[in-house]
Amino acid sequence: xxxxxxxxxxxxxxxxxxxxxxxxxxxxxxxxxxxxxxxxxxxxxxxxxxxxxxxxxxxxxxxxxxxxxxxxxxxxxxxxxxxxxxxxxxxxxxxxxxxxxxxxxxxxxxxxxx
Numbered sequence: 001x002x003x004x005x006x007x008x009x010x011x012x013x014x015x016x017x018x019x020x021x022x023x024x025x026x027x028x029x030x031x032x033x034x035x036x037x038x039x040x041x042x043x044x045x046x047x048x049x050x051x052x053x054x055x056x057x058x059x060x061x062x063x064x065x066x067x068x069x070x071x072x073x074x075x076x077x078x079x080x081x082x083x084x085x086x087x088x089x090x091x092x093x094x095x096x097x098x099x100x101x102x103x104x105x106x107x108x109x110x111x112x113x114x
Contacts, residue, residue, distance in 0.1 A: 004074070004084045004088075005085075007071065008078065008083065008084050011074055011075055011078045012078065015078065024075055027072075027075055027079075028075065028078070028079055031079070032076070032080060035072070035076045035079045036076060038072050038076075039069070042068045042069040042072050043069055045065045045068065045069075046062070046065045046066055046069050049061045049062040049064075049065040049066075050062055
């Protein structure tokens with residue numbers, strides 16, 4: 001089962017629902033700014049969970065927070081009519097490339113010293 005594709009489909013379906021009956025619809029009704037703020041909140045929760053990952057149930061809580069971040073990121077992509085497949089394609093394109101080299105390509109920085 002392709003979970004990301006299934007979630008993308010559910011998000012698309014819920015987009016048409018009344019905002020008072022669907023969490024996704026209520027987020028999308030608030031526009032990109034509202035969804036982006038929610039992604040930011042979830043990212044902060046991931047950071048906090050990561051810092052506490054060595055505590056009892058810490059890894060479990062981290063996984064839950066990352067799942068929330070991924071879900072809200074999918075909602076943000078939907079708000080901008082971008083498919084999760086575009087993100088997967090970009091990750092595939094970067095696969096096998098050094099992170100330092102990739103960052104230099106994206107920022108236009110000079111080639112890193114060897």
